[in-house]
Amino acid sequence: MRRVRFQTALAQIAFCSAVFAAPCALAATLSLDAVDQGWYRDDGRHITDNQNTLTGRLSNGQEYRSWYAFDLSSDPQDDDDQPEALSQSDAGRITGATVVFTGSNGLAGSDDQSETLQLYDVTTDADVLSSGRAGRDGFADLGTGETYGSAEYATPGRALRRTEELRLTLNEAALADLNAALETGEFEFLIGAVLSTLSNENRSEFLWAFSRIAPAARLDLEVAPIPLPAGLPLLAGALGGLWLLRRRQTKTA
Structure with missing residues (x-):
């Protein structure tokens, strides 16, 4: 179960990174x-x-x-x-x-x-x-x-x-x-x-x-x-992914 949750979190982070990496x-x-x-x-x-x-x-x-x-x-x-x-x-x-x-x-x-x-x-x-x-x-x-x-x-x-x-x-x-x-x-x-x-x-x-x-x-x-600073989209994507992971854990608790 933890492995599935970890893979889901990675997918969420990748998705958010792609969204935030788009032109501003x-x-x-x-x-x-x-x-x-x-x-x-x-x-x-x-x-x-x-x-x-x-x-x-x-x-x-x-x-x-x-x-x-x-x-x-x-x-x-x-x-x-x-x-x-x-x-x-x-x-x-x-x-x-x-x-x-x-x-x-x-x-x-x-x-x-x-x-x-x-x-x-x-x-x-x-x-x-x-x-x-x-x-x-x-x-x-x-x-x-x-x-x-x-x-x-x-x-x-x-x-x-x-x-x-x-x-x-x-x-x-x-x-x-x-x-x-x-x-x-x-x-x-x-x-x-x-x-x-x-x-x-x-x-x-x-x-x-x-x-x-x-x-x-x-x-x-x-x-x-x-253009946005080079590191900003990745940082925003990571933060967004962590927030989604925490929200998911709260719901299943």
Whole structure:
């Protein structure tokens, strides 16, 4: 009988250890609105007080690329699971990211049935972009370098249509840069956007023409829970097992 009780106690301890060894919480969510946005034209022009995020090319042959800036230290929104703003100590905890482009923000137009939106990293400082001083180098920066992901957008084909919400999941390169921005304490994360499927003809192919909504994009982050100390789950499991054993002995006494 004692042998059976001892084996039962071991089983209970193992069960409790497994329960307490599970993650202490589910991954938290954190939504950050873009704190700045705009476009650069292929001749280097940017209008500083314009929140328009036109991306693509107009019939005059001029190409536009847009950019979006996020402050990773911004306070969480009311419906976020993340209880407080991110800090340097949170580097490495961002495990997922999605950019959500606001719907009904301007017009989309193309003779084609779809266009591909490509996202890139941005090395130009946000203040330089916002001030219009980036010029042609800034335009080039918005569509070169490390790619963060792409998405196909269905365009009306020879018609104009209100833009729809577009969600684009960022890749591992973007996640690495997000965590690096936390680690260095810069907290600045920028994204450049281009239409990578532009034809060689001088015809209109664009998203977000006449857009005026600010913020034009939102960054949804998945933040991993802070892990428990290595020995704590085992200790908790052992204590739980001893408590169950004592409770069983009390009942049989």
